[in-house]
Amino acid sequence: MRFQLTDDQLVLRDAVRGLLARHFHRDALRAAVREPRLDRVLWRALGAAGFFSLRVPESDGGVGLGLPEAVLAFEEAGRVLLPGPLAATHLAAGVVDGAAEGEVVVTGVDRDGLVEWLEEADVVRGDAVGAVALRSVDPLTPLHRVPGARPAAVDPVGVLLTAAEQLGTAARVGELAVQHARTRQQFGQPIGAFQAVKHLCAQMLVRTETARAAVYAAAVTADPMDIAAARLLADEAAERGARDCLQVHGGMGFTWEGEVHLHLKRAWVRARRAGGGAESEESLAVDLLA
Incomplete structure (x- = not known):
């Protein structure tokens, strides 16, 4: 099977790349490593650009695109090491108020009880009671673990x-x-x-x-x-x-x-x-x- 991006998909990819180049350039990456914190201004900029609401129907205020477009956006985020619980907030868009707009940061307890960015999140999906801070190998991804967490369904x-x-x-x-x-x-x-x-x-x-x-x-x-x-x-x-x-x-x-x-x-x-x-x-x- 041969895959070729459409003109609209190329425009979307380039737009996300340009947005990240403006807001999370090399100096911003360095600053984030020195002081790991979630940049709320950047988070809201992502929300305003439709990063989190890409798959939310237009009738509900979203962009109304599909999974292929979301994959292109997340590929660009991976290229620049964009920090934050991106997938969790994206999945919560249209379900948790404020997630689509980037006003609310959403994280979740995964199958092994790991939680990313717990202290910065406004909403935690899953039971994070008793979470213990871990020393993360990645300075840009603070981690907690919930002891004895029940395995959650994988999305x-x-x-x-x-x-x-x-x-x-x-x-x-x-x-x-x-x-x-x-x-x-x-x-x-x-x-x-x-x-x-x-x-x-x-x-x-x-x-x-x-x-x-x-x-x-x-x-x-x-x-x-x-x-x-x-x-x-x-x-x-x-x-x-x-x-x-x-x-x-x-x-x-x-x-x-x-x-x-x-x-x-x-x-x-x-x-x-x-x-x-x-x-x-x-x-x-x-x-x-x-």
């Missing part, structure tokens, strides 16, 4: 939106690796001239485009099994891609001046959402055995 749309964010990270780290390989000099030539570096970059591209096809297809079919497969491929593309990007950068990739390690850390945190990859693997296994 396939939330899983797909997470996969879209992972796809954004996979694409971004691929770009960073290629940029560095073209400019970093060793032994009198760019390191991209060395076969080992070429192989790393090529493998990153293959994993990213494979995941992209799966994520876009799942957005069209909305089939739970397609979504499970897309989640696994996107997690792999993001995590392995960020690791390979670090390899290309060497020690520079671990410095706080760079963003590469932040992509890896965010990919790790996203991969734990909604039961993690194991949940998707179990779903696929049950479907195949049936």
